[in-house]
Amino acid sequence: MSNPLPIIIGIVGCGGRLGRLLVQEVVHTEGCALGGGTGRADSTVIGRDVAELAGRAPAGLAVTADGKAMFAACDVVIDFSVASVAPLSAEAAARHAIPLVLGTTGIGNEDQATVAAAAAKTAIVQPANTSLGMNVVLALAERAARALGTDYDIEILGQQHRHKVDAPSGATLALARATATGRDVALDQVEQRGRHGEIGKRPKGAIGLATVSGGDLSVIHTVIFAGAGERLEVTHRGSTRAIYPKGAVAAARWAIGRPPGLYSMADVLDLA
Amino acid sequence: MNIRPPMKIGVTGCGGRMGRLLICEVLSSPNCELVGGCDLAGSAAIGKDVATQAGLEAIGLTVSDDPETLFQSADAVIDCTNPAVAKSHLELAGRHRTILILGTTGLDSGHRAAVDAAALETVVVQAPNMSVGVTLLMTLVERAATVLGSGYDVEITDIHHRGKVDSPSGTAVMLGQSVARKRGQDFGQMARTVRHGETGPRRPSDIGFAVSRGGDVTGDHTVILAGQGERIELTQRTFSRALYAQGGVRAALWARERPAGRYSMRDVLGFA
Numbered sequence: 001m002s003n004p005l006p007i008i009i010g011i012v013g014c015g016g017r018l019g020r021l022l023v024q025e026v027v028h029t030e031g032c033a034l035g036g037g038t039g040r041a042d043s044t045v046i047g048r049d050v051a052e053l054a055g056r057a058p059a060g061l062a063v064t065a066d067g068k069a070m071f072a073a074c075d076v077v078i079d080f081s082v083a084s085v086a087p088l089s090a091e092a093a094a095r096h097a098i099p100l101v102l103g104t105t106g107i108g109n110e111d112q113a114t115v116a117a118a119a120a121k122t123a124i125v126q127p128a129n130t131s132l133g134m135n136v137v138l139a140l141a142e143r144a145a146r147a148l149g150t151d152y153d154i155e156i157l158g159q160q161h162r163h164k165v166d167a168p169s170g171a172t173l174a175l176a177r178a179t180a181t182g183r184d185v186a187l188d189q190v191e192q193r194g195r196h197g198e199i200g201k202r203p204k205g206a207i208g209l210a211t212v213s214g215g216d217l218s219v220i221h222t223v224i225f226a227g228a229g230e231r232l233e234v235t236h237r238g239s240t241r242a243i244y245p246k247g248a249v250a251a252a253r254w255a256i257g258r259p260p261g262l263y264s265m266a267d268v269l270d271l272a
Numbered sequence: 273m274n275i276r277p278p279m280k281i282g283v284t285g286c287g288g289r290m291g292r293l294l295i296c297e298v299l300s301s302p303n304c305e306l307v308g309g310c311d312l313a314g315s316a317a318i319g320k321d322v323a324t325q326a327g328l329e330a331i332g333l334t335v336s337d338d339p340e341t342l343f344q345s346a347d348a349v350i351d352c353t354n355p356a357v358a359k360s361h362l363e364l365a366g367r368h369r370t371i372l373i374l375g376t377t378g379l380d381s382g383h384r385a386a387v388d389a390a391a392l393e394t395v396v397v398q399a400p401n402m403s404v405g406v407t408l409l410m411t412l413v414e415r416a417a418t419v420l421g422s423g424y425d426v427e428i429t430d431i432h433h434r435g436k437v438d439s440p441s442g443t444a445v446m447l448g449q450s451v452a453r454k455r456g457q458d459f460g461q462m463a464r465t466v467r468h469g470e471t472g473p474r475r476p477s478d479i480g481f482a483v484s485r486g487g488d489v490t491g492d493h494t495v496i497l498a499g500q501g502e503r504i505e506l507t508q509r510t511f512s513r514a515l516y517a518q519g520g521v522r523a524a525l526w527a528r529e530r531p532a533g534r535y536s537m538r539d540v541l542g543f544a
Contacts, residue, residue, distance in 0.1 A: 137504055227404070
């Protein structure tokens with residue numbers, strides 16, 4: 001047998017919309033095998049077959065609420081579930097010394113500190129967005145911000161589907177951060193969110209974030225650089241969620257054997 | 273304290289549409305001092321106040337037909353004339369070691385030697401499109417095409433006012449050419465400027481063009497890179513020709529302490 005052993009991948013929150021797509025992607029991907037899936041203890045998916053739940057042939061693996069058992073059985077774990085779970089996944093990954101791909105958005109500062117501490121012990125890939133196209137857009141946005149300077153007002157517009165429960169989206173924030181990096185400023189010093197009413201004139205150098213929500217699928221992010229007499233727009237349109245699991249599984253494979261640290265998709269895709 | 277004196281800037285072809293915009297831009301730029309403007313002998317602008325003919329209040333400088341004096345007194349000259357005149361201005365720039373921002377379009381291979389000769393003595397910035405946005409767009413498009421590779425189809429759209437007589441626009445063609453160059457392809461073979469009727473499926477390496485004309489649109493260009501489940505769109509919208517003048521002044525200020533040589537707007541923006 002010349003085939004190496006497959007990489008065993010576990011999925012946190014495997015009963016969710018993205019969780020099921022992740023399971024499908026793992027099942028599809030040559031060289032990868034499903035190691036298990038977790039769900040909330042009170043969820044109706046507990047006990048069902050992980051692969052069957054995702055519309056695939058049964059894998060003989062039941063969805064469990066016991067994350068510990070799943071982390072012990074896997075080479076790498078992917079978590080795109082909810083923010084409150086992120087620090088638990090990070091700690092579990094560190095304890096079992098396996099890499100984690102953490103795609104959850106909306107993680108608070110305290111929980112992020114826990115993630116960072118875990119990343120000192122194991123490799124954690126934390127992509128704001130796992131699509132190749134979005135990561136190219138992030139790189140272009142940083143580049144454009146650096147070249148154009150503050151004569152061009154930066155506005156980020158995220159258009160997200162109606163099921164998304166937090167705003168701005170992780171990609172909107174990542175784009176804002178990328179442009180702030182391009183300008184060598186801290187985003188929290190210059191960002192403007194939630195404009196309404198008598199807010200006064202736009203401060204020079206501000207980076208605006210706005211969110212539109214609706215529809216069920218398409219996700220559009222645009223960075224606008226509005227100058228005198230012209231404007232530049234860099235847009236990413238995602239028409240299917242399938243682009244995210246593909247990148248997530250690519251990140252999981254990449255992370256195997258990496259030294260401890262917090263990595264981005266730019267590292268995975270070598271876009272630096 | 274090391275306060276630099278403002279840069280002395282002259283404008284040739286100052287009675288033309290671009291020239292008048294350049295006059296306004298130099299006068300409104302804090303780090304610049306307008307030292308004069310000239311135009312062709314016999315042109316209507318000769319003898320008028322440089323600022324008045326550009327629609328501003330008089331400043332006591334008259335439009336001259338003597339470029340030699342202008343090149344002697346200026347740190348930099350911004351040239352938006354015609355190919356024949358530009359050639360003599362290149363010679364003057366070299367002789368007086370005056371920075372030359374060459375915005376004149378339609379230069380042919382015969383200008384190459386003149387540019388190279390002047391560039392031995394002084395800074396020559398060749399900038400047929402002085403728009404910061406279009407220059408940046410081109411670099412972003414090249415970067416995206418390179419990173420995304422052949423799995424992403426490239427399509428280019430342009431919208432211009434109803435008076436424009438050529439299609440696709442020169443800038444659209446330039447964008448397509450840079451994509452072809454980055455992909456190592458022959459642009460002539462790949463460009464698809466017409467699709468109508470039973471076209472058959474898209475050839476994988478096509479670079480498609482779609483053109484719209486109407487109203488008073490100054491000029492918008494979008495480059496689409498369409499992949500599986502996602503696409504990137506890079507757009508530049510021009511609202512005012514004044515931005516070309518801004519690009520010219522920006523180039524002049526950038527050129528101030530550069531070593532002699534031949535440069536482009538990409539160098540000015542830091543995209544060598």
